[in-house]
Amino acid sequence: MVFRPKPSFVFRSPEIKEAEKGLMDVIKFQLLTDELVSQMASVIVTKFFIFRQADLEAWNEDPYEWEIREDAGGDGWEFEVRPCSEKLFMDFVINYKHLLAQPLLNFFQSVTGTDNGDIVAKDSVYTAMGIAAPVLSDSFDFDSFLASTLVNDVHKSSPEYKVLRRRIAILIGQWVTIKISTENRPLVYEIFKHLLNPADSVNDQVVRITAARHLKSAVDDFSFEVGSFLPFAEEFLHRLMALIRELSHAETQLAVLETIRVIFMRLELQAAPFADEIVSLLPDLWTASGEEHLMKQAILTLLSNIVMSTKMHSVRYHPLIVPLIQRAVEHGSEMAVYLLEEALDLWSNMLQQTPAEESGPVMPLVDSVFPLLEIGSDNLSIVLGILESYVLLAPGALLADTVRLRVLSYMTSALELVKRDLIGLVISIVENMIRQAEILGGTPGVQAVSKDLVESGFMEKILTGLHEAWEAHQTTGPNRRYPKISDVVETDYFTIIARLAITDPATFVGTISSVGPIDSVWGWLSTEWFLHFDSMANPHRQKLSCLALTRLLELPPPMTGLVLQKLQDYFAMWSSVISELLDGWGPGREALVWSEETPPKTEEWESMENIRKKSLERNDPVHTIHAHQFTKERLGGLVQSAGGEEAFQRDWLVNVDGDIVKAFQKLGQTQVETE
Numbered sequence: 001m002v003f004r005p006k007p008s009f010v011f012r013s014p015e016i017k018e019a020e021k022g023l024m025d026v027i028k029f030q031l032l033t034d035e036l037v038s039q040m041a042s043v044i045v046t047k048f049f050i051f052r053q054a055d056l057e058a059w060n061e062d063p064y065e066w067e068i069r070e071d072a073g074g075d076g077w078e079f080e081v082r083p084c085s086e087k088l089f090m091d092f093v094i095n096y097k098h099l100l101a102q103p104l105l106n107f108f109q110s111v112t113g114t115d116n117g118d119i120v121a122k123d124s125v126y127t128a129m130g131i132a133a134p135v136l137s138d139s140f141d142f143d144s145f146l147a148s149t150l151v152n153d154v155h156k157s158s159p160e161y162k163v164l165r166r167r168i169a170i171l172i173g174q175w176v177t178i179k180i181s182t183e184n185r186p187l188v189y190e191i192f193k194h195l196l197n198p199a200d201s202v203n204d205q206v207v208r209i210t211a212a213r214h215l216k217s218a219v220d221d222f223s224f225e226v227g228s229f230l231p232f233a234e235e236f237l238h239r240l241m242a243l244i245r246e247l248s249h250a251e252t253q254l255a256v257l258e259t260i261r262v263i264f265m266r267l268e269l270q271a272a273p274f275a276d277e278i279v280s281l282l283p284d285l286w287t288a289s290g291e292e293h294l295m296k297q298a299i300l301t302l303l304s305n306i307v308m309s310t311k312m313h314s315v316r317y318h319p320l321i322v323p324l325i326q327r328a329v330e331h332g333s334e335m336a337v338y339l340l341e342e343a344l345d346l347w348s349n350m351l352q353q354t355p356a357e358e359s360g361p362v363m364p365l366v367d368s369v370f371p372l373l374e375i376g377s378d379n380l381s382i383v384l385g386i387l388e389s390y391v392l393l394a395p396g397a398l399l400a401d402t403v404r405l406r407v408l409s410y411m412t413s414a415l416e417l418v419k420r421d422l423i424g425l426v427i428s429i430v431e432n433m434i435r436q437a438e439i440l441g442g443t444p445g446v447q448a449v450s451k452d453l454v455e456s457g458f459m460e461k462i463l464t465g466l467h468e469a470w471e472a473h474q475t476t477g478p479n480r481r482y483p484k485i486s487d488v489v490e491t492d493y494f495t496i497i498a499r500l501a502i503t504d505p506a507t508f509v510g511t512i513s514s515v516g517p518i519d520s521v522w523g524w525l526s527t528e529w530f531l532h533f534d535s536m537a538n539p540h541r542q543k544l545s546c547l548a549l550t551r552l553l554e555l556p557p558p559m560t561g562l563v564l565q566k567l568q569d570y571f572a573m574w575s576s577v578i579s580e581l582l583d584g585w586g587p588g589r590e591a592l593v594w595s596e597e598t599p600p601k602t603e604e605w606e607s608m609e610n611i612r613k614k615s616l617e618r619n620d621p622v623h624t625i626h627a628h629q630f631t632k633e634r635l636g637g638l639v640q641s642a643g644g645e646e647a648f649q650r651d652w653l654v655n656v657d658g659d660i661v662k663a664f665q666k667l668g669q670t671q672v673e674t675e
Contacts, residue, residue: 034099041092041100045107048085049124051163055082063206064249071170071210086131093132104132105139119164122153126167130174137179146172146184154191162202166210169195173214177221185225188218189232196239198246208243209252216259219266226270233267237274241281250292253285257298264305269604271309279306279317286324293338300324300342307349312608314353318361321350326364331371344372344382351389352609359394366390366397373410384414384425391429392612395436404449407433408456415461420488427492430458434499435616443504450500450507454514462493463515463525470528487535494529495541498548502621505551509559522562530569539580543592543622546577550627553634560641568656575663578628582667594623628667 058066069080093100108129133142153161154168172180172188180188195211197203203211215236219229240260247253260278264271282299289295303321307314328335328343336343347365354362369390372383387407391398398407407429414426430453437445453459469483469490483490501508512521529545536542549570552563563570581591602611617623642648653661 037092037096037099038103041089044085044089045124045128048081049127051120051123056163059206063204064252067206067209068249068251071213086127089128090131093135097135101136101139104128104136108140119160123163123167126171130171133174133178142175142179143181143184146180147187151187151191154194157202159202162204162207165195165202165207169207169211169214173217176218182223182225182228185228189229192218193232193235196236196243198239198242205246209255212240212243212256212259216262219259220262224266226267230267230270233263233270234274237263237278241277244281244285250289250295254295254298257302261298261302261305264302264309268309269311272313275306275310278302279320283320293335296339297342300328300339300346304342304346304349307346307353311353312355314350315355315358318350321346322361322365326368329368329372331375341379344379344386348382348386348389351386351393352607354393355608356393356612363394363397366403370406370410373414381422381425384422384429388425388429388432389609391432391436392609392616396440399433399437399440399445399449404433405452405456408452408458412456412458412461415458420486423489423492427495430496431499432616434496434503438503443507446500446504447507450511454511459511460515462496463512466490466493466528467524470524473528473531490532491536491538491541494532494545498545501548502544502551505555509555518558519562526566526569530566530573533573533576539592540622542577543581543627546573546627547621547625547630549573550631550634553638560638563638564642564652567652568660571656571660571664574631575660575667578631578667579663581627590626590628592622593626594618
């Protein structure tokens with residue numbers, strides 16, 4: 001109340017505020033005097049931190065409940081003497097550091113290196129030492145204390161030392177995230193390994209559960225290093241799994257399972273050898289949990305970590321994982337209410353790590369994506385990500401006649417979304433469908449997708465958005481309007497159109513003709529497209545649109561005449577985009593073009609989906625085509641279609657700004673070849 005008063009939104013007059021401040025000053029300076037605070041802190045440590053006989057009896061009578069009450073945290077501290085006193089002591093240490101630091105250090109020094117056998121007194125001091133860790137970390141040499149005192153205490157074998165062993169596990173968990181040296185980390189792991197040893201009779205279940213809880217702090221610490229932990233990993237996991245099998249309380253099982261999950265998360269690929277044993281434990285835990293959804297959430301989360309650790313080898317767990325996901329995402333089920341988020345994460349990770357040749361077992365889940373797209377929710381981003389993963393993993397299945405239109409219809413509805421990142425995912429899905437259709441089916445494949453883009457309303461929606469942007473850009477002065485779509489979304493829309501044009505120009509013309517006569521549509525669409533180049537921040541997108549527009553030079557009339565009418569815009573685009581691609585790369589090189597001689601490098605940590613994306617990207621025309629050479633070839637064809645060099649110069653090039661033509665001709669002074 002004194003140091004952290006509750007904020008209030010109730011109006012208080014200056015008089016009331018002044019009166020409250022006066023009362024606070026009375027409490028702070030007249031009631032909480034240095035002498036009283038010192039006495040209270042001393043009484044807390046020597047009286048209220050004392051482990052009583054009643055505590056030991058409660059421990060022995062019902063160890064599970066006692067351990068949960070003491071260690072699991074929550075709001076129960078307000079109704080228990082020791083947890084409440086620990087909270088008060090923490091407030092004292094934080095706010096009266098200048099007063100209590102030295103007495104506490106002296107107090108700690110009094111037990112350092114001693115062997116007085118007073119377990120209760122040591123437990124009390126160690127409690128204070130753990131609470132004071134954030135404040136005294138720079139003043140107290142905990143590393144020396146760990147090596148000289150705690151190691152000895154933890155190996156005492158009298159039955160009553162279980163009290164001190166439990167406290168040492170808590171104490172190390174409190175200090176390890178604050179200040180324990182890298183050199184002493186193996187010693188910390190040795191102590192926890194000893195405390196988790198079921199063969200030691202002093203390590204009853206309370207000691208081992210407490211050690212399991214606080215081992216998590218050591219593993220989840222920012223300074224954690226895999227190398228020093230790896231020699232202990234197998235033994236830790238064996239003992240933690242054995243402990244779970246002993247336990248019957250879901251809450252304690254959850255705590256141990258969470259420590260296992262964190263170990264898997266931190267070890268990453270190094271955890272793979274231990275995955276089979278962990279997975280074998282999970283079906284029984286799932287069944288035993290009954291209606292306890294917290295346990296099921298923990299199991300799904302752990303499976304996600306296991307999948308990411310075992311990578312492509314996780315396919316052996318698909319018979320277990322797929323039915324769990326199926327039940328957890330079932331629309332309208334009670335399980336989906338509690339488990340949907342964890343199930344979606346697991347589903348996404350599973351798809352990312354699945355090799356294409358092993359996609360069969362995960363394909364029955366495809367139908368579960370569509371109800372999730374309908375309901376939307378906060379998980380829509382990951383649902384769209386799952387759909388994109390399927391397009392990359394099994395494009396043939398998603399492009400099948402029975403599925404393709406359904407997917408595109410959902411993507412049409414999703415274009416109404418407000419969030420930019422979600423629209424970006426929708427565009428990425430459709431873009432990948434177009435690219436995969438070309439790879440699998442060539443021109444007929446692209447034509448099939450294009451037909452469904454029109455039938456689903458997707459093409460009409462993006463062309464309507466672009467037309468509205470064009471209309472807005474025609475307004476000026478006081479009547480100027482701003483487009484409903486942002487520049488970023490407009491770039492996304494042009495990306496889809498560009499993919500169609502660069503893949504098959506004739507299909508592109510047929511597609512845009514679905515909304516009106518080609519000469520009318522081309523007039524406003526090309527104007528907006530050329531105008532938008534200055535707003536394309538991504539060079540990849542710029543080059544894609546440049547290549548797409550350039551491919552239209554290949555088309556016969558009536559497109560030949562329509563293209564020639566935009567010759568000024570074409571030359572301006574080529575001069576701008578190609579000059580940036582050539583700038584700074586030297587003779588014979590061009591930005592964004594990847595060398596064919598250099599094989600794609602695959603890192604050990606990469607997912608199968610990453611590899612699929614890299615393969616698709618490597619074959620992208622943006623990375624395989626030299627824009628300058630490509631443009632010269634298409635322009636040469638256009639010149640011939642216009643009646644030859646002389647007719648082209650006389651009838652068309654004369655209408656293009658001379659400076660722009662010179663800028664384009666200057667590009668030709670450097671020959672660009674594949675590196």
